[in-house]
Amino acid sequence: MRHQVSGKKLNRNSKHREAMLKTMVMQLVTHGHLTTTETKAKVVKGVTEKYLTKGKENTLHARRQLISELGNVTTAHKLIEIAANGTMGVIKSVRLGRRLGDNTMMMKLELPLPAKPEEPKKADKKAAKAETKPAKVEKPKKETKKEA
Numbered sequence: 001m002r003h004q005v006s007g008k009k010l011n012r013n014s015k016h017r018e019a020m021l022k023t024m025v026m027q028l029v030t031h032g033h034l035t036t037t038e039t040k041a042k043v044v045k046g047v048t049e050k051y052l053t054k055g056k057e058n059t060l061h062a063r064r065q066l067i068s069e070l071g072n073v074t075t076a077h078k079l080i081e082i083a084a085n086g087t088m089g090v091i092k093s094v095r096l097g098r099r100l101g102d103n104t105m106m107m108k109l110e111l112p113l114p115a116k117p118e119e120p121k122k123a124d125k126k127a128a129k130a131e132t133k134p135a136k137v138e139k140p141k142k143e144t145k146k147e148a
Helices: 014-031 038-056 060-070 073-084 122-132
Strands: 033-037 092-098 105-110
Touching: 014 033, 014 038, 014 060, 014 073, 033 038, 038 060, 038 073, 038 092, 038 105, 060 073
Parallel strands: none
Antiparallel strands: 033 105, 092 105
């Protein structure tokens, strides 16, 4: 019996499970979404929320802990940036339906990434340039001496 044992084994040994979860969390943070089975999604969601909570502290110690646990500096910094934006704990999970091969329920996890400033479209760029350019001021024409 597994009295007071938390977590799922996912039919893997401990090192394989830890490596798989670390990889899935890194993919979720870098890409913003992850498609996996329902049981793995539930486990990854919990682990990611734990890392987001740690990243919310935004101290040097928390940064170093995240870097050591994830093994990737850029992913750790991106995770801290996501946690700092106040969108923490908003990992959206969407059921996609059953997989054809083995009829397993698939889920998509989505993490709200920090918004990047979007570049205006071509038509908007022309309008923006026209607004930023100062209007041409016409110089008064000089009068000629042909008034006879």
